[in-house]
Amino acid sequence: MGFTLSNQQQQLSKIATGNGHGENSPYFEGWKAFDSNPYHPTKNPHGVIQMGLAENQLSFDLIQEWVLNHPEASICTAEGAKEFKDIANFQDYHGLPEFRNAVANFMGNVRGNRVTFDPDRIVMSGGATGAHEMLAFCLADPGEAFLMPVPYYPAFDRDLRWRTGVQLLPVACESFNNFKITRAALEDAYEKAQKANIRVKGLLITNPSNPLGTVLDRETLKSLVTFINEKNIHLVCDEIYAATVFTQPSFISIAEILEEEEVECNRELIHIVYSLSKDMGFPGFRVGIVYSYNDAVVNCARKMSSFGLVSTQTQRLIASMLSDNEFVDRFIAESARRLKARHAKFTVGLEEEGTTCLKSSGGLFVWMDLHKHLKEPTFEAEMALWRIIIHEVKLNVSPGSSFHCPEPGWFRVCFANMDDQTMEVALERIRNFVLQDKEAAVVAMKKKKRCWQSSKNLSLSFNRRSRFDEVMMSPHSPIPQSPLVRAT
Amino acid sequence: MLSKKASCDSHGQDSSYFLGWEEYEKNPYHQVHNPNGIIQMGLAENQLSFDLVESWLAANPDAAGLKRNGESVFRELALFQDYHGLPAFKKVLVEMMAKMRGNKVKLEANNLVLTAGATSANETLMFCLADPGEAILLPTPYYPGFDRDLKWRTGAEIVPIQCTSSNGFKITPSALQDAYERARKFNLKVKGVLITNPSNPLGTTMTLLELNHIIDFVIEKDIHIISDEIYSGTAFDSPSFVSILEALMQRNLENTQVWNRVHIVYSLSKDLGLPGFRVGMIYSNNPAVVSAATKMSSFGLISSQTQYLLSQMLSDKKFTRKYMTENKKRLLKRKEMFVSGLKSAGITCLESNAGLFCWVDMRHLLRSNTFEAEMELWEKVVCDVGLNISPGSSCHCTEPGWFRMCFANMSEETLRVAMQRIKVKLVDGNQSRSTTAVVKSARLQIQTKWVLQLASYNRGPDR
Numbered sequence: 017m018g019f020t021l022s023n024q025q026q027q028l029s030k031i032a033t034g035n036g037h038g039e040n041s042p043y044f045e046g047w048k049a050f051d052s053n054p055y056h057p058t059k060n061p062h063g064v065i066q067m068g069l070a071e072n073q074l075s076f077d078l079i080q081e082w083v084l085n086h087p088e089a090s091i092c093t094a095e096g097a098k099e100f101k102d103i104a105n106f107q108d109y110h111g112l113p114e115f116r117n118a119v120a121n122f123m124g125n126v127r128g129n130r131v132t133f134d135p136d137r138i139v140m141s142g143g144a145t146g147a148h149e150m151l152a153f154c155l156a157d158p159g160e161a162f163l164m165p166v167p168y169y170p171a172f173d174r175d176l177r178w179r180t181g182v183q184l185l186p187v188a189c190e191s192f193n194n195f196k197i198t199r200a201a202l203e204d205a206y207e208k209a210q211k212a213n214i215r216v217k218g219l220l221i222t223n224p225s226n227p228l229g230t231v232l233d234r235e236t237l238k239s240l241v242t243f244i245n246e247k248n249i250h251l252v253c254d255e256i257y258a259a260t261v262f263t264q265p266s267f268i269s270i271a272e273i274l275e276e277e278e279v280e281c282n283r284e285l286i287h288i289v290y291s292l293s294k295d296m297g298f299p300g301f302r303v304g305i306v307y308s309y310n311d312a313v314v315n316c317a318r319k320m321s322s323f324g325l326v327s328t329q330t331q332r333l334i335a336s337m338l339s340d341n342e343f344v345d346r347f348i349a350e351s352a353r354r355l356k357a358r359h360a361k362f363t364v365g366l367e368e369e370g371t372t373c374l375k376s377s378g379g380l381f382v383w384m385d386l387h388k389h390l391k392e393p394t395f396e397a398e399m400a401l402w403r404i405i406i407h408e409v410k411l412n413v414s415p416g417s418s419f420h421c422p423e424p425g426w427f428r429v430c431f432a433n434m435d436d437q438t439m440e441v442a443l444e445r446i447r448n449f450v451l452q453d454k455e456a457a458v459v460a461m462k463k464k465k466r467c468w469q470s471s472k473n474l475s476l477s478f479n480r481r482s483r484f485d486e487v488m489m490s491p492h493s494p495i496p497q498s499p500l501v502r503a504t
Numbered sequence: 505m506l507s508k509k510a511s512c513d514s515h516g517q518d519s520s521y522f523l524g525w526e527e528y529e530k531n532p533y534h535q536v537h538n539p540n541g542i543i544q545m546g547l548a549e550n551q552l553s554f555d556l557v558e559s560w561l562a563a564n565p566d567a568a569g570l571k572r573n574g575e576s577v578f579r580e581l582a583l584f585q586d587y588h589g590l591p592a593f594k595k596v597l598v599e600m601m602a603k604m605r606g607n608k609v610k611l612e613a614n615n616l617v618l619t620a621g622a623t624s625a626n627e628t629l630m631f632c633l634a635d636p637g638e639a640i641l642l643p644t645p646y647y648p649g650f651d652r653d654l655k656w657r658t659g660a661e662i663v664p665i666q667c668t669s670s671n672g673f674k675i676t677p678s679a680l681q682d683a684y685e686r687a688r689k690f691n692l693k694v695k696g697v698l699i700t701n702p703s704n705p706l707g708t709t710m711t712l713l714e715l716n717h718i719i720d721f722v723i724e725k726d727i728h729i730i731s732d733e734i735y736s737g738t739a740f741d742s743p744s745f746v747s748i749l750e751a752l753m754q755r756n757l758e759n760t761q762v763w764n765r766v767h768i769v770y771s772l773s774k775d776l777g778l779p780g781f782r783v784g785m786i787y788s789n790n791p792a793v794v795s796a797a798t799k800m801s802s803f804g805l806i807s808s809q810t811q812y813l814l815s816q817m818l819s820d821k822k823f824t825r826k827y828m829t830e831n832k833k834r835l836l837k838r839k840e841m842f843v844s845g846l847k848s849a850g851i852t853c854l855e856s857n858a859g860l861f862c863w864v865d866m867r868h869l870l871r872s873n874t875f876e877a878e879m880e881l882w883e884k885v886v887c888d889v890g891l892n893i894s895p896g897s898s899c900h901c902t903e904p905g906w907f908r909m910c911f912a913n914m915s916e917e918t919l920r921v922a923m924q925r926i927k928v929k930l931v932d933g934n935q936s937r938s939t940t941a942v943v944k945s946a947r948l949q950i951q952t953k954w955v956l957q958l959a960s961y962n963r964g965p966d967r
Contacts, residue, residue: 027695027728027765032632032796039799076579083578092561092813100561101554107621107779142620142804143585149803153657154510158636179631179657179800217507248505284505293585300584300808302620316510320657323624324804328780329813 089336141304142324167419218250229376259295261378262356387425593815620804622771645899696728705908707856737775741857845923867905
């Protein structure tokens, strides 16, 4: 076109020309490998199996059945068409009242009806992605910070920082106590921020955790509430995986903690992010929710939701589906049952070969411990192992470093985005890899007689990991590979 | 405790534009249940052609029921969250957009970015083009929502290009230069010009001359053009709509630098009357902008359910052709009805050929040539006459006395009632100052809110 790159960069914003979107990372090598060689049971049995995508695909049949039996829920069927005009025309950012009522009802159901939610506090957003950005805009000014326990979902770096100018500061968690969030670690992170003259505005937790799949116990939740109250900072709880908890310990929502008598808390500091992308398996419908106990935040977020409202066509369908209590109860129970079965099959299969995962009770993934397979306890070795897993074992999994994990050797492996048969194939590949690696390790040991350092002492500081600062994940592959993409 | 963005009012919803909504919400007109209620004329919606869409749905149960060849695509749709968007959808959108530009421009699906409504498209473009504190020039009067969409979270500034009734509010080279100079005086770096073509609130399409002035200006200043063409399908009368892209092509500027600095915003909210579905888009020939905007669209993707339905509908070329033609016919008829109704009440409008509204000249009804008088008149229209209309000041018009009145968001009968009220209560009743106690108190409330700007209005704003 005849103009220089610097000329173009001058003409666009810093946000547009920088790397804050996080997609220029080696992380996408896995996606590219999958996309150029996707597994198919018959057409491409040696292709790469996608295990980097935290999707819930186990219970669609239940939903499809419901949709077929309820044509009136769609505004496009003969039964529902009379609503078309009003629905297509409705752009009020409060959302359809029946939608808010149904979502509030569903959120209560998912928490065993131990708490209720006020539909008037429900604010729509463009998925949980939009919800997090929106809350960051509401709660913090550029340069201010949120504390975030590690490991955490890679895309938070984009969602909370990119266009908002807000910073994320890690709260150290370690494997020796199962990555528990301790008061000491919180205080430490807070003090570090103070010393660096960074104003902390809030703490963000994901419960159930991504990537750990664990839930926070009551004591931890209470200590978080105490901490944020003392510091007078916000607490944002991402509960997007709430209904994926399939066994004990069960999920405890922050909403329940607020109802406890002995808990003293300024409720105006508490905000919940939710979505239907994981619990229901509807990431394509972009149903994100901000639920805040703070009126000013509800008002502000509602205005901001103009930038990412949920399509009323979708609001209508969801309203209908989620207010069918009988269906909701049945779905939540059955979905959890299937996740449990899938999780058990997967982890038992892994354990047979001596591969362990962090003990978890929820999520759509396991946090797999492969440190034994690292050539050395470094992140470089983790990346090397990861490349082997992608290119030789042919599985796209997510390396712990992309989640800011302080210790090398952990990998997030998704198990709910495939059918049983594919899972068997994936297990088989892992088994073979583990076996081969053991044999190779024995040979190498004999050759080099090398000592094995404990990986416990190697938690890298945030600064030293600057190479991986920008390792973030778009919630979806930048390379389209859905069957819908191929069908034009 | 909260951010500055949350605590300030640059979301712009304390403006009078939105205060009128509240009055309407409290007392909405209904032909049967509330015939004395306030008629909504502040809502730029197109409700004239839904029947055409409804009959398409009835005739195409498969697409409507999320099926392809009888097989349910529900699952694939529910999982589809790729920010590149459904290819089938983008394909039909660029085809439709090209058709609306007389097929004089060729558009590539890869240059299209899908967003949650034009609201999100405009904000996203600002994030891509301007750093906080940098500025964009906008001709006045302009859509009040731009204050929120372009400035609120981006931190960008709007500097107005003052247009006046002396030449039908057209953009002149001197007005462009003045705006640029004013920005410079305030130490604001100007990154571009944003035009709405066809114009909201004027209802006019831009002339080729105006477009060329703007092109010359942005070439000289080395800045961007954002052309919000959301009303392009509502150009119901001559002169025909000319897109900025067409103007550039006519001057053989396709392979020059300025081609990469032109970005179009579009949406299905006005032409197809589907604001609830949140279908917006950015079209840009600049790969860096497309790339950045695509990533940003993660914050506001279009529901795959909606993408699928509309990709099916819009790929039915027979339907889209019929819809576009019929829709324009109905808009023209409705506008003519409205204009002649106003004329019989001695009220004129700016001559318009597009949009869902008229830019009405009520300067002769002002007590004085001031914005205070305009607000007084506006309150009277809302509370006494019973019509929610948009005062020109909310659109940053430089001259008091102009009002935007929408005509396509109601039935013909309701419009007749509205015109009758204008004739009887506004014009004929102009001498009368008496008001009921209820109306008085409502007026006092409006004034209080307008003066103190305390209200945070609880209603989804729209165009």
